[in-house]
Amino acid sequence: MTVVFGGFVVNAAQYVVAESTALAHVAPAAFCLTVMMVLQLGFFATPTADVRNAVGYAALVVQAAVVLGPIALYGEGWTGMPGFLAGDVLLVLRPPAGWVLFALIAAANGYAQYRLTDVPLEAVYITTLTAVIGLVVYGLSRLRGLVRELADARSELAGLAVARERLRFARDLHDLLGFSLSAVTLKAELAYRLVPGRKDHARRELAEILDISRQALADVRAVASSYRELSLDDELASARSVLTAAEVVVSVRCTAGELPTRTRTVLATVVREGVTNLLRHSKAETCDIVATATADGVSIEIVNDGVRPVPEERPDGNGIRNLTARVEALGGTLTAGPGPDDTYRLHAVVPHLSEDGDQADATPDPRRGQAMAPRIGTLIATAVFTGYAVIGSVFVVVSKAEPAGQVFAEACVLASLALVLGFFSRPEARVRSPLGYALLGVLALVTYLPGLLLADPYLGLHGLLAGSLLVALRARVGLPLFFAVVVSAGVIHLLEGGGAINVTYGFLVTVNHGLVVFALSRLRSMVSDLHEARSELADLAVTGERLRFARDLHDLLGYSLSAITLKTELTQRLVDRDPGRAQQELSGILDVSRQALADVRAVATSYRELSLDEEISSARDLLTASDIAVTVRVEPVELPPDVRTVLATVLREGIANLLRHSHATRCGITLAHEDGVLVLDVVNDGVRRAGGTTRARVTAAVGGSGSGIRNLTVRVTGVGGTLCAGVEEDDVYRLRAEIPR
Known part of the structure; x- marks a missing residue:
């Protein structure tokens, strides 16, 4: 700049x-x-x-x-x-x-x-x-x-992408263990009543409790270790997010179609472990991930430019050996190692399987379409590059060339514009590829030919070529070539008899145009990245908050389920020898199972005491990262835990809804006393219209089990307050919670 x-x-x-x-x-x-x-x-x-x-x-x-x-x-x-x-x-x-x-x-x-x-x-x-x-x-x-x-945004996305994965495990734990722990509780109550008079029946119930607790413990360990059914689409999306956050240029293509569960899970595991190893052990700058259906089966290939030796993997690790074993278990093959052109290649092929594991044909279902870059980056780049072409066209018109020469020069100007706009400045274009290098050669030809053939140094958009070299080539190659083009532009003016001003103009305009092409191409890409990051942040914000509740779940339930298993085994031995002691142990099992079930529900639904200060700080950071100007005014006040938790929940859901459903540029958060009432106000300018008309301000109805306005209203009403949400006359959206002192 x-x-x-x-x-x-x-x-x-x-x-x-x-x-x-x-x-x-x-x-x-x-x-x-x-x-x-x-x-x-x-x-x-x-x-x-x-x-x-x-x-x-x-x-x-x-x-x-x-x-x-x-x-x-x-x-x-x-x-x-x-x-x-x-x-x-x-x-x-x-x-x-x-x-x-x-x-x-x-x-x-x-x-x-x-x-x-x-x-x-x-x-x-x-x-x-x-x-x-x-x-x-x-x-x-x-x-x-x-x-x-x-x-x-990338830094936050990297953490939140991991949070999403861990939350997925927590959700699986809840689904798996909610039923198991409820069954343990009911059977322990029944066994407690049966011990005094019906010992055989009690022993059967205890045996079932033992089976359930062992299976639940295995489920906890399996989910926490990621050994479960995985989604290939989710893993590819996660890989794109994490690699982008690590500033690796990533290309993901999937034409594998619908896959059987076992195939999908194994290929998803290959993607996860391949990307993890890339981030841990290489210094890659680019990565291509391709999933395709072939005649032989389904193929997944991960290629990156961060060449490294194949690490020695432990037999029990999650690395190449473990991946190979999992792929070979389905009759497939996996290879990994350095490839041509200084790349590292991980390639797995799994034969077509039916849902029951037999080989079958798979029907490809190509995925197509990539998100367009937001209009601001595209419009600025298009306008500037077109402006350069217009300036170049003016030079063509005032040149002394014959009409045929002017037509040729103008065609070269338009070709240069088309190459830069249509390829080199596009965020999704694979500029570092054989096609990109070939098009650089074409761009060089249409840049230099008009000036050389028509003996006019002002013909040819040298800056567009210089900038495209920076975009398409690595710095160690692109920078020298960039300066070579800059020098050549000045030298051409000198050879054509130009004075000091003309030669300086040749240098300056090429440097400026080249750096602008590079910068605006990066701008276009970064605006696209930020747009996607904002969407992901909106989706992942709640994930990050819920992770706070989920992070200790494995340790907590691992202990609880181990305790249930041990106590059940002990109770089985005590039923005949000491029925009274057996009942005491069953009481302990009941206490542990009830507490574990409460823990699962509390973690999964986030019902715990929240910190309002943490929520305000989190909201400020999230809105700032999303390019929303935020003002916070908080009066110091001591709040009961239940009120503090309710207000923190209102703020969290309000910010999450703002990011998901509005186009806000400003947001104000206020916590103050007004006439003996504690008021939390969240106001933004991202009004969304319904059916073309502005919605009147409404008081949300009580009821519903969702996580939106109705659920918030229930929680605010539970502490004696009221909640309103809607659009006001000055075209702002207000979420307001009022709780009497």
């Missing part, structure tokens, strides 16, 4: 100096350019700066003065600088005002150029240049903040 902005400034400075080197002529320009850059880099483009307030408006006025004032003194040499003001307008003012003023600045600058030169084509050129510079300023300034936001 600094290099690109500096390039614009240096370009303007050289025109000023070319007119005159007198101090009185140069000093005002130097002062204005310095102030402009300080404001741009130190305020407008700073991620932590709040530019939409009085300070931001004042800074915008100062920026307008140092950008527009010198036009009267320096004329054409200063016509690129209003682009900075146009970009800052987009950063400070909200739509549509920002975009309207942006268009007016570009049009006014073009008109000023027309008044200076009376050449319509130059007016078009300057209008386009101003708009392009404005979008570059806006896009790169947002990029700086997006880098930070994406790092925070």
Whole structure:
């Protein structure tokens, strides 16, 4: 960003100096350019700066003065600088005002150029240049903040992705053990009554308790160790999420269709363990995961560029040996090791199986479609790159080439634009592939041929080629080639007899355009990543909170079930020898099983004492990570545990619903006393319409067992309060809980 902005400034400075080197002529320009850059880099483009307030408006006025004032003194040499003001307008003012003023600045600058030169084509050129510079300023300034936001979001996603996996285990535990523990409780009560007079019957009940407790303990261990039915789609989605969070460029394709349970589970295990080993033992930057149905069976292949020696796996580990054993158990094969082109390849093939385990044909069900990048990144990149093409077309029109030569040059300009827009800047494009390298060659041809064949150094979009090299190649190769293109652009001007300004222009424009292509391509990708991250954060936020309750479940129930098993075995031995003692042990079994059942239900439904302070802090962090401006005002107050838990639950569900169902940009959270009533207010500007009309504010009805407004209303009513939720007249959505002191 600094290099690109500096390039614009240096370009303007050289025109000023070319007119005159007198101090009185140069000093005002130097002062204005310095102030402009300080404001741009130190305020407008700073991620932590709040530019939409009085300070931001004042800074915008100062920026307008140092950008527009010198036009009267320096004329054409200063016509690129209003682009900075146009970009800052987009950063400070909200739509549509920002975009309207942006268009007016570009049009006014073009008109000023027309008044200076009376050449319509130059007016078009300057209008386009101003708009392009404005979008570059806006896009790169947002990029700086997006880098930070994406790092925070990825870090949180990495933890929450793991949380989702662990919660899945907790959910399985609840499903498995709710019935088992209820059965143990009922049978222990029955055995207690049977011990005095019907010992044979009591022994049978104890034997069944022992079987149930042993099976339940095995279920706990099985679920906690991930030995259960797995979903291949879930594992592929999880792999994509975790690898993206680890900044690995990942491509996932699945055309395996519907699979039998055993096949699906084994392939999902291969994906999980392969990705885990990649993250633990390699330094991969790219990873391709492909699941396909073939004539021989179903294949899963994981290829990454982080080559490493095959680690020695323990016989009882979950590594390559264990995966091989699981795949071979279904009659399949698994291979792992370095492959061609410095890649590491894990490949498993499982023959077609029916649900009962016999081989059968599988019907592929191709998955297609990838999420489009959000419009903002796409529109900025498209507008800027198209602007570069328009500027290139202006140079074609004013060139001295024959009509056939101009047609050829224009075709090359359009081809360059099509390659960059249609391939190199697309987030989902596989630019580091044989196709990508071939298209780089084509882009180089259409960049250099017009200038060389028509002897005009201004023909050819060298910056688009330079930026695409940075996008498509690793730094150790891309950077040298980038600088080679930059040098070549200046040398071409020099060989064609250009002066110092022309040669400097060739260097600067290629550097600027190249870095902008690279940055906006990354911006487009990062906006897409952040959009997906926000959706995932909304889904995973509740997961992370519920994990707090689930994290001790295995240890807790492992102990409880072991205790039930031991006490049942002891009771079996005591039934004949000491019935009274047997009944005492059965009482202990009942206590343990009831407590374990309560623990399962409490963990699974999150009914425990919550910390309101933790929930507020969590809400602030989550909203900030989701690019939502949040304000929190909390009055210090001592609350009973039940009230604190209810308010924490209201806040948690309110924030989760906000992220899932609204398009909010601002949210306010307030906890205060109003006339003897404790009020929790959650307000946001992401109003969702129902049937095209704004919903009236409503008081949620009591009832229902869901986790939404009805369930929250029940909980608030339980502590003597009321809860309201809905859209208000000023187009904000308010969730409000009121509880009497």
